[in-house]
Amino acid sequence: MKVLLDLQYLNVATTGIKTYMLELAQGVRDYPHPEIEWIFTHQPEEQAKDQTYKGPQSKIQKLNYHLDYFRWKEFQLPDLVKKHQPDVLVCPDFVSPAASLSCRRLTVIHDAFFWQMPQNYPKWWRKYFLSLIRKGLKEDTEIVTTTEYSKNSLLQHLGSTNPISVVYQAPKHLNGSFSPDFLAQNHLEKRDYFLHIGTFDKRKNLPLLVRAYADYMAKSPSGKKLVLAGGPGQSKVMNDLPIVEEMIREMGMEDRILLPGYLSDEEVKALYEGAFAYVFPSENEGFGIPILEAMASGLPVIHSDQPALMEVAGGAGLSFSAGVQSDLTEKMVLLEREKDRVASLVHAGHARSQDFSTKKFITAFQELILRSPLAS
Incomplete structure (x- = not known):
């Protein structure tokens, strides 16, 4: 089974989502599954180091980033799906392409903050981003989230049209020695x-x-x-x-x-x-x-x-x-x-x-993939 992992968002991801993506990619490398072939859209370490859209930005720079992100999700990523013909596409950053795809999708929606706390986001940006999320929840899509609390929150705002599974993530590996x-x-x-x-x-x-x-x-x-x-x-x-x-x-x-x-x-x-x-x-x-x-x-x-x-x-x-x-x-x-x-x-x-580790994280994720109809 081929699984395509979308790592593009690492060029701007911080804190929790960045940790999630890097630990998922590391788990794939450290604990390979004989029935799953993982394909990365980007090399995770290189993408995480990209400084193009990090730091203080002008309105033009922010607009350019949003255009880049839109092009990636709606054109470049679907082209990669056509090229690699994966059985499963994993998008760990809330958004999956709006285009019809030939594969199953696992879209990670980490929390329900956009719905629960609208006052914390610019109105135009929130409306735009929520539209991207909803347009990507189509066809054979399953939502993955991080806790039972997040699952229940998402059910309140998205309903039960798309099945939601909980996979506990792993904390970050802190590299280097104590100084x-x-x-x-x-x-x-x-x-x-x-x-x-x-x-x-x-x-x-x-x-x-x-x-x-x-x-x-x-x-x-x-x-x-x-x-x-x-x-x-x-x-x-x-x-x-x-x-x-x-x-x-x-x-x-x-x-x-x-x-x-x-x-x-x-x-x-x-x-x-x-x-x-x-x-x-x-x-x-x-x-x-x-x-x-x-x-x-x-x-x-x-x-x-x-x-x-x-x-x-x-x-x-x-x-x-x-x-x-x-x-x-x-x-x-x-x-x-x-x-x-x-x-x-x-x-x-x-x-x-000890209940949370990279091995447990990737094992649960792989089990979820193999439970899909496409695994049989």
Whole structure:
């Protein structure tokens, strides 16, 4: 059986979707299946390094990217389907071609954010992107998503016309060795800071974390720092970074709350290795990869009780009521005071992280492919 994997979106993908695509491609290489021949549209590492459409862009550059993406999905990818004649086309970035194709499709829709949180997206862009998604859900198409929560959310907005399967993804492999120099350069000491890694999208609720941390500082004598690593939200509408920066200035906490921006794998690994605890206050997630990365690194995790995070953490994290600042502060103080609780969470988290691996991810994906009518 031939399977064509669309990796074009790696030239702009960040965080969760980028990890999904790279781990899927790596799983194909590391755990080949005798009945499946995988064909990549692009070499994943090279495509991920493409800088053409990354960084600050003018309106013309953004328009050029959207035109490039449209040409790829609606013309170039269908041409590759004709060339390679795959049995299955896998599109891991929400969108499959609107054109009729001769193969079965597996389209990965990671979450239902576009439907659930319309206020976080420019109106014209959201309308355009949703039209691309819907036009690609045709013929023999099955939707793949990341959690039962995402599946139920998608059923509410898309109905049951296309079958939806859940495949748990794998956390990112952090390449390189741990470098303590990075901590020293940022005036950080081991086990002396709370950590969050990710974009400053509004749904991440990072202003809430900043306020909770300020209250924690007033109640705790330890003075642990807070590190918020990652770049701005995906658009001006979605971006909370300027708000967080202003809050830090107004509170006079420039030396207590660090914003190191985007980091290399080695730097991220150093932060995970050195942190006291990981905090994930997001109000909506489709999966929550950092939970597993933190647990695998031996960190206790505080997370909101958002359904996907509860599902992924599997009871191995310390949850707080989403959006409730006082509850988050209470949980931060609790970890500070209860060493036994920390040890228990670290032990449970390590065990939970073992439930997610690249091998399990690709095996589940391959089983889904082989369950298709075209496999018989």
